[in-house]
Amino acid sequence: MTTIEKTTPRYQGKRHRLAKPELLAPAGNLEKLKFAVHYGADAVYIGGQKYGLRSNADNFSFEEMKEGVEFAKRYGAKVFVATNIYAHNEDVEGLEEYLRALEHAGISAIIAADPVIIETAQRVAPKLEVHLSTQQSTLNWQAVQFWKEEGLPRVVLARETSFKDIAEIKKHVDIEIEAFIHGAMCSSFSGRCVLSNHFTDRDSNRGGCCQSCRWKYDLFVDDMPMYDEEEDKFTMGSKDLCMIEYLPELIEVGVDSFKIEGRMKSIHYVATVVNVYRQAIDAYFEDPEHFELKQEWIEEINKAANRPLNTGFFLDEPGAEDHIYEPEEKAAPxxxxxxxxxxxxxxxxxxxxxxxxxxxxxxxxxxxxxxxxxxxxxxxxxxxxxxxxxxxxxxxxxxxxxxxxxxxxxxxxxxxxxxx
Incomplete structure (x- = not known):
């Protein structure tokens, strides 16, 4: 069932006034970038030809980046580039030239995890902001403080962060916090998976993830398969994240940037999800005290949902019910x-x-x-x-x-x- 199923009591944080959070959308190619911005994104994140974790996306050339930046500027939006691989020795060659080219193309920020990419960007492309990638698995305020002292203005928290964790971080550190609020979740800790490496020799942390957790598997007992030929095989992928029901809590706990996952997703997915969150954010800030979740927003989200939805780690630790063990139909196909x-x-x-x-x-x-x-x-x-x-x-x-x-x-x- 493609619905949000959890009923855990919401985070009861202290209400306080905040600036309107940024709505950050994925863009796998130039057309998706334009739709994301047109449908309400304040910023988009894209991948270039190198150093990103989505090597199979239709990643951007520098000319396409320039066109995307110019389009985004007309809407008052920004463009970020994911440079979030963990670099091996051979990956470092050409890094300085690449980062300078991003700065020249008008990119506002890079999203990075590897210290060598972070340090190099700060040194050779000072106009580029550096946002710490979720790949760094940042979960506590001391780690966030460390990265602030390293000169980073924003940290993208690990997907395993809870409302309680975010509140503690914001209490201790004055820094921008970005959090994933919608899209695919990884079955491994913050995406640190090596199944793809072992099964296909494609390195997940260098942009080659083959989505091993979404494959269909048979289970064996004493060398005998548990499934008949006509039966659906076993999968082990996580349900997708959806926090539309908890938008006020996300705002009030202090999340500065709401990040939607999905650079490999369709135009329909990106535009639909961005449109819903844009409406919801704007409605909240028009009248916070009387904000109500609209059923039509849930219905729209479900029309673009690829998998069943849940609330990730925000409310509690996910259990067996938060993974997909057999095919499930979309609620509104x-x-x-x-x-x-x-x-x-x-x-x-x-x-x-x-x-x-x-x-x-x-x-x-x-x-x-x-x-x-x-x-x-x-x-x-x-x-x-x-x-x-x-x-x-x-x-x-x-x-x-x-x-x-x-x-x-x-x-x-x-x-x-x-x-x-």
Whole structure:
């Protein structure tokens, strides 16, 4: 069941006034960066061609970084670059040139774990802020104080940090705290996994994780498999993190940056999750005393959920129920169908760039960052020249459909699976 299941009493911290926290979103490529920013991110984190932990993402060239920085600036947003590998000797060659190039591209900060990358950035690219990566597994205020004294303005806490831990850190150290509040969790401590190294010779801590915990395994007793051929195999991946229900507690305990995981995730995932947290953060600061969680936010989160959701380590220690041992269906299985390119108010026809197959007679819904949200059935469809179509079958094909309400460029269209 793709819902937040825990009912542990919430953290009862002292209420105090804070500046509005940063909403930090993942961006696996330039298009995702633009959608993340357009849908409400205050900052995005990306990967370059080197030194990051997502070597399989569509990582950015320096030219793409410059374009991304310019786009983000138009929205008042920032761009960070993950340089969070643990470097081996051969990785250090070219590091100075790479960091200078990031500074030249207008990157606001790097996210780093290895001391050699941290020290080198401080020395050769002083305009780059250095944020300590979650890969350093920072859990206590003394460690945070150490990194502050090393000149770092922000620490990304380990995913294993609780509300109580954060409160203690903020009590003792005046520093920016960034915490993951949504997305995939690692079954190993703060991502320090070597399964990938052993199974595929791909180093998780140098960007090569093969997601071993998500594989399907058989279990054996006395060399006999426990599962029949037709049965689903065993997995051992963690459920995903979702803290939308505990947004006030995150704000009041002093988290300065709310980080969403997912540089490998889709545009639909990034835009949907960012849009929900943007609305929730803004609603809280409009009226903190009367803030209420909206059910529609939970429903939207579930439409983009890849796995069942939980609250990680914030409330208590995760147990067996917080891992996925067999396949589970999504609670609200939606599929990303297209992106609005243009809209003609005279004809009520929208131009849509197709991202997944859809057809006449199918129910779809539109969603956007400026209040767009409605459902309708596709009644008319043509290609860009006006020829009638029954279905949009071709990837990135531009088609035109009549919409019940006005839509805007970069609004998304999605379809509910299993429905006509």
């Amino acid at each position: 939606y599929d990303f169908a297209g992106i609005v390119v243009d809209y003609d108010p005279k004809t009520s026809f929208a131009t849509i760039q197709q991202r997944n197959h859809f057809k006449v007679g199918q129910e779809v819904e539109f969603v956007g960052p400026e209040g767009t949200f409605f459902k309708q059935t596709v009644t008319e469809m043509t290609d860009i020249e006006g020829a009638g179509l029954e279905a949009a079958r071709h990837p990135l094909q531009q088609i035109r459909i009549r919409t019940l309400k006005p839509v805007k460029p970069m609004d998304m269209m999605r379809k509910k699976l299993g429905r006509k």
